[in-house]
Amino acid sequence: MPLLVMKFGGTSVADLDRIRNAAAKVKAEVDRGYDVIVIVSAMSGKTNELVGWVNETSPLYDAREYDAVVSSGENVTAGLMALTLQEMDVPARSWQGWQVPIQTTSAHSAARFVDIPRANLDMKFAEGFKVAVIAGFQGVSPEGRITTLGRGGSDTTAVAFAAAFGAERCDIYTDVDGIYTTDPRITSKARKLDKISFEEMLELASLGAKVLQTRSVELAMRYKVRLRVLSSFDETDEQSGTLVCDEDEIMESKVVSGVAYSREEAKLTLVTVEDRPGIAAAIFGPLADSGVNVDMIVQNISEKAQGSDKPVTDMTFSCPVDQVARARKALEAARDAGHINYDTLEVDEDAAKVSVVGIGMRSHAGVAARMFRALAADGVNIKVIATSEIKISVLIDRKYMELAVQALHDAFELDKAG
Amino acid sequence: MPLLVMKFGGTSVADLDRIRNAAAKVKAEVDRGYDVIVIVSAMSGKTNELVGWVNETSPLYDAREYDAVVSSGENVTAGLMALTLQEMDVPARSWQGWQVPIQTTSAHSAARFVDIPRANLDMKFAEGFKVAVIAGFQGVSPEGRITTLGRGGSDTTAVAFAAAFGAERCDIYTDVDGIYTTDPRITSKARKLDKISFEEMLELASLGAKVLQTRSVELAMRYKVRLRVLSSFDETDEQSGTLVCDEDEIMESKVVSGVAYSREEAKLTLVTVEDRPGIAAAIFGPLADSGVNVDMIVQNISEKAQGSDKPVTDMTFSCPVDQVARARKALEAARDAGHINYDTLEVDEDAAKVSVVGIGMRSHAGVAARMFRALAADGVNIKVIATSEIKISVLIDRKYMELAVQALHDAFELDKAG
Numbered sequence: 091m092p093l094l095v096m097k098f099g100g101t102s103v104a105d106l107d108r109i110r111n112a113a114a115k116v117k118a119e120v121d122r123g124y125d126v127i128v129i130v131s132a133m134s135g136k137t138n139e140l141v142g143w144v145n146e147t148s149p150l151y152d153a154r155e156y157d158a159v160v161s162s163g164e165n166v167t168a169g170l171m172a173l174t175l176q177e178m179d180v181p182a183r184s185w186q187g188w189q190v191p192i193q194t195t196s197a198h199s200a201a202r203f204v205d206i207p208r209a210n211l212d213m214k215f216a217e218g219f220k221v222a223v224i225a226g227f228q229g230v231s232p233e234g235r236i237t238t239l240g241r242g243g244s245d246t247t248a249v250a251f252a253a254a255f256g257a258e259r260c261d262i263y264t265d266v267d268g269i270y271t272t273d274p275r276i277t278s279k280a281r282k283l284d285k286i287s288f289e290e291m292l293e294l295a296s297l298g299a300k301v302l303q304t305r306s307v308e309l310a311m312r313y314k315v316r317l318r319v320l321s322s323f324d325e326t327d328e329q330s331g332t333l334v335c336d337e338d339e340i341m342e343s344k345v346v347s348g349v350a351y352s353r354e355e356a357k358l359t360l361v362t363v364e365d366r367p368g369i370a371a372a373i374f375g376p377l378a379d380s381g382v383n384v385d386m387i388v389q390n391i392s393e394k395a396q397g398s399d400k401p402v403t404d405m406t407f408s409c410p411v412d413q414v415a416r417a418r419k420a421l422e423a424a425r426d427a428g429h430i431n432y433d434t435l436e437v438d439e440d441a442a443k444v445s446v447v448g449i450g451m452r453s454h455a456g457v458a459a460r461m462f463r464a465l466a467a468d469g470v471n472i473k474v475i476a477t478s479e480i481k482i483s484v485l486i487d488r489k490y491m492e493l494a495v496q497a498l499h500d501a502f503e504l505d506k507a508g
Numbered sequence: 509m510p511l512l513v514m515k516f517g518g519t520s521v522a523d524l525d526r527i528r529n530a531a532a533k534v535k536a537e538v539d540r541g542y543d544v545i546v547i548v549s550a551m552s553g554k555t556n557e558l559v560g561w562v563n564e565t566s567p568l569y570d571a572r573e574y575d576a577v578v579s580s581g582e583n584v585t586a587g588l589m590a591l592t593l594q595e596m597d598v599p600a601r602s603w604q605g606w607q608v609p610i611q612t613t614s615a616h617s618a619a620r621f622v623d624i625p626r627a628n629l630d631m632k633f634a635e636g637f638k639v640a641v642i643a644g645f646q647g648v649s650p651e652g653r654i655t656t657l658g659r660g661g662s663d664t665t666a667v668a669f670a671a672a673f674g675a676e677r678c679d680i681y682t683d684v685d686g687i688y689t690t691d692p693r694i695t696s697k698a699r700k701l702d703k704i705s706f707e708e709m710l711e712l713a714s715l716g717a718k719v720l721q722t723r724s725v726e727l728a729m730r731y732k733v734r735l736r737v738l739s740s741f742d743e744t745d746e747q748s749g750t751l752v753c754d755e756d757e758i759m760e761s762k763v764v765s766g767v768a769y770s771r772e773e774a775k776l777t778l779v780t781v782e783d784r785p786g787i788a789a790a791i792f793g794p795l796a797d798s799g800v801n802v803d804m805i806v807q808n809i810s811e812k813a814q815g816s817d818k819p820v821t822d823m824t825f826s827c828p829v830d831q832v833a834r835a836r837k838a839l840e841a842a843r844d845a846g847h848i849n850y851d852t853l854e855v856d857e858d859a860a861k862v863s864v865v866g867i868g869m870r871s872h873a874g875v876a877a878r879m880f881r882a883l884a885a886d887g888v889n890i891k892v893i894a895t896s897e898i899k900i901s902v903l904i905d906r907k908y909m910e911l912a913v914q915a916l917h918d919a920f921e922l923d924k925a926g
Contacts, residue, residue: 106564140584146524148591155594158602159587162580166558169577173566176573184576188606189652234607 091215094124095260097226097248100134102263102322103167106174112263112322113174120180120220127211127255128182129226129248130171132163153198157228157238161187164225164244171223182221183214187228187236192247194229194237201229201237203246206254224251245306253313260315261331263322266301268332269294271504272349277496279505283347287337290347291317293447293481307334337449345450345457346502349495352443354411355385357473357485360421362433365392365401372430373405373421380420382413385443386476386485405432406474408485411439441473442491445483446498458482464501470494509633512542513678515644515666518552520681520740521585524592530681530740531592538598538638545629545673546600547644547666548589550581571616575646575656579605582643582662589641600639601632605646605654610665612647612655619647619655621664624672642669663724671731678733679749681740684719686750687712689922690767695914697923701765705755708765709735711865711899720752728752755867763868763875764920767913770861772829773803775891775903778839780851783810783821790848791823791839798838800831803861804894804903823850824892826903829857859891860909863901864916876900882919888912 096119098112119126131137140160144151168184175182190210194201211222226244229237239246245262252260267282269291274280286294288311295304301319310317316339320331337343363369370389377384386408392401409417414437424430451457458475461482465472470493474485486494499505514537516530537544549555558578562569586602593600608628612619629640644662647655657664663680670678685700687709692698704712706729713722719737728735734757738749755761781787788807795802804826810819827835832855842848869875876893879900883890888911892903904912917923 106561109565143524143584143588144591147527147588148595151591152594152601155587155591155602158604159584159591162583165580165583166561166577169573170561170565173562173569173573173577176570177566183570184573186576186654236604 091125092123093127093255093257094119095127095129095248095252095255095257096263097129097244097261098131098171098263098322099244099265100131100137101265103130103132103171104134106170108322109167109170109174113171113178113180115263115322115326116175116221117178117180124258125215126221127251127257128171128221128223129244129251130164130167130223131226131244133167136163136166154235157198158236161225161228161236161238164227168223168225172221175221175223180221181219182223183219184223184225185211186225188230188234190224192224192229192250194231194239196231196233196235196237198231198235198237200240201231202239203229203250206250208254211255243303245303246309249306249309249313249315249317252315253309257315259318260310261318261320262302263320264301265321265323266319267321267324267330268319269301269334269348271347272495272499273351276351276492277499279496279499281505281507283332284507285333285335285340286347287340287343287449288334289337289480290447290449291334293445293478294348294350302334310334311336340449343450344448344502344504345454346446346448346504347450348447349498349502349504350445350447351491351495352410353488353491355408355441355443355485355488356411356414357406357408357438357441358414358417359436359438360405360430360432361436362402363405364431365403369430370405372424374407376420376424376429377409377417380416382409382417382420384409386474386483388474388476408441408443408474414439438473440488441485442488443483443485444491444494444498445481446502447481449480451480451482460501461498464497465494468493468497470497509543510541511545511673511675512537513545513547513666513670513673513675514681515547515662515679516549516589516681516740517662517683518549518555519683521548521589522552524588526740527585527588527592531589531596531598533681533740533744534593534639535596535598542676543633544639545669545675546589546639546641547662547669548582548585548641549644549662551585554581554584572653575616576654579643579646579654579656582645586641586643590639593639593641598639599637600641601637602641602643603629604643606648606652608642610642610647610668612649612657614649614651614653614655616649616653616655618658619649620657621647621668624668626672629673661721663721664727667724667727667731667733667735670733671727675733677736678728679736679738680720681738682719683739683741684737685739685742685748686737687719687752687766689765690913690917691769694769694910695917697914697917699923699925701750702925703751703753703758704765705758705761705867706752707755707898708865708867709752711863711896712766712768725752729754758867761868762866762920762922763872764864764866764922765868766865767916767920767922768863768865769909769913770828771906771909773826773859773861773903773906774829774832775824775826775856775859776832776835777822777824777854777856778848778850779822779854780820781823782849783819787848788823790842792825794838794842794847795827795835798834800827800835800838802827804892804901806892806894826859826861826892832857856891858906859903860906861901861903862909862912862916863899864920865899867898869898869900878919879916882915883912886911886915888915
């Protein structure tokens with residue numbers, strides 16, 4: 091029997107009416123001949139309520155107890171979904187993590203899958219059950235304690251089940267109807283993509299298109315699980331939404347698939363740093379230890395310091411604006427400890443990052459030039475450039491961000507299909 | 509290490525402040541040198557919310573899913589209680605039913621204990637944990653599904669753990685400060701009892717003193733678990749509340765320990781019933797099958813029917829007022845089917861039941877006479893009388909109920925200790 095995994099997030103199961111709506115979509119797939127594994131999140135708001143109680147009770151909580159409390163929200167939805175399906179004459183039952191059992195590491199609140207044995211669910215499907223409803227976001231540790239995967243872990247649960255059971259596809263139902271070429275709030279020309287590759291999705295997700303949890307896309311890429319993102323609030327059929335898949339499935343791809351952005355970026359420059367082997371590690375080690383997410387890094391060409399033979403350079407990097415204070419503290423501590431040396435730290439807190447992403451870049455030259463020309467034509471000054479195999483990012487003045495996204499969307503003709 | 513079981517009901521853990529208050533009581537016992545097993549209910553209101561969702565989703569629900577959903581309330585409280593104790597530097601952890609594991613039958617929503625293996629908890633106590641917080645009201649079936657014991661099952665969980673672990677005592681914290689000689693709302697002379705026997709408690713509980721679930725008292729009696737009922741809202745010490753214990757522990761007992769009542773009773777009389785062997789079974793079988801809880805039964809002395817040789821009698825019984833319609837229907841159906849025969853069914857819906865309860869009755873004569881005299885002195889007419897070894901009940905006009913309770917409380921001098 092072909093098998094589908096369907097995942098419904100918190101807003102898709104926010105109340106009993108929405109659970110019924112989601113169950114109807116499951117029944118439609120059963121009627122098409124599928125066995126279905128349904129992954130559910132907690133009803134929206136419930137997890138926040140539970141997390142709030144834990145934090146108020148114990149600010150430095152025991153993560154094992156946190157997990158035991160917080161996982162209960164998904165258990166409630168799983169039972170209600172199974173009951174709703176039964177009311178529609180679909181043979182279904184709920185499964186909590188320990189019942190499957192979903193085996194994870196003992197890293198509470200950030201656990202990783204160890205194994206999802208198929209035996210228990212396979213037995214139920216063989217008995218004629220058509221749907222297994224799984225409480226997402228949770229598992230059980232080798233010590234028999236309940237674990238959670240961290241927020242957003244229900245997407246990861248869905249992909250892990252799809253991989254373990256060889257599902258034909260893993261459908262992620264959410265409150266948007268797919269992946270867009272860019273944020274439709276910034277340009278009305280944004281167009282929904284029919285397909286996108288895992289690699290592109292990873293770049294778009296980490297850059298701010300917050301539809302799928304990054305780890306779930308990584309997992310899908312590793313196990314070649316075809317993911318579909320679609321809306322639980324629309325009528326849907328087999329063509330709905332956006333398919334995230336291996337690039338082999340994407341016959342003709344444009345050079346650029348999408349334009350991503352990140353609004354609250356800061357540019358930091360260490361002026362006159364001694365240029366010696368190991369200096370980068372001496373700078374970025376303490377930053378990483380302090381939890382600063384350094385993104386783009388640029389090092390100027392080395393020159394000789396005035397009245398000295400020692401080569402010096404400037405080191406520029408970007409990080410989220412709300413981490414600037416932490417970065418400054420880490421750098422000053424490293425200088426005070428004598429690990430690094432610099433004249434001044436210049437901070438520009440008015441930056442934003444704009445990126446174009448596309449697997450087509452690999453085989454097409456001139457993408458960067460086309461990007462820079464489009465920005466120049468609108469008078470947008472570029473502060474920092476960073477490139478990867480399928481992405482070009484620039485740091486610009488924040489006030490130009492929307493303009494830049496619109497200009498790049500036009501320049502790469504993303505409003506046109508194919 | 510001596511061990512205590514402490515159980516906190518829904519109102520005692522209704523919010524984080526109350527959980528802290530309960531945890532302080534647990535810490536006090538740990539400080540006195542006890543290991544403690546804490547049994548918690550769901551925060552008050554939570555179970556009703558979950559039950560409401562299940563009923564709305566599926567009126568004829570699958571009890572396995574009902575149990576999976578409804579048991580989640582206790583899991584939340586257990587985790588929060590463990591965290592609260594940890595904040596007070598008391599080494600504690602939470603246990604869900606399947607983790608102990610609390611083994612029950614598969615009778616979902618009305619499961620019974622099969623076994624509570626000690627190994628897992630004993631190991632944790634040996635490691636230095638002082639408190640095991642158990643989610644009450646739940647267990648796990650042989651099939652690995654979550655079961656619940658039915659409403660009020662947290663009391664039963666507490667007694668079962670006290671029996672399994674040989675606890676010195678099982679303290680039931682609730683919103684009243686003990687068991688009273690009668691309802692203090694009816695007479696201000698009602699006095700809190702220091703001790704009461706299991707047998708007396710059973711009679712009082714089933715008669716309307718709704719403090720302890722009947723099944724938990726039965727279980728406590730069978731395993732000789734000393735129960736203490738006390739308030740979670742008062743300062744408490746080792747003398748607080750009422751101890752429910754074996755009668756051997758009660759040195760001097762009064763003839764009567766308490767006066768119970770049940771307000772909404774009906775008296776039904778089948779007039780001119782054929783008096784033949786098996787007639788009682790023919791009448792009360794259909795009533796039981798229809799779910800009518802028949803309480804007191806009186807059969808008049810047989811006489812000959814007019815113009816006939818057949819002996820006839822009148823059969824009188826009582827049941828709750830809200831079951832009268834059901835009783836009438838069952839009896840008429842039995843008559844229509846030819847199983848029984850009667851002239852008329854007389855129904856008196858204005859009755860109430862008042863009972864005096866006491867193990868001292870066994871060795872003291874004249875209790876009934878004293879009771880009837882007290883009622884007669886106040887002009888209270890008795891409709892039906894029923895007696896057991898430690899209880900005398902009378903059915904009277906409902907409007908005299910408070911008067912009768914006050915008169916009996918005075919007649920047996922229950923306001924005086926010892």
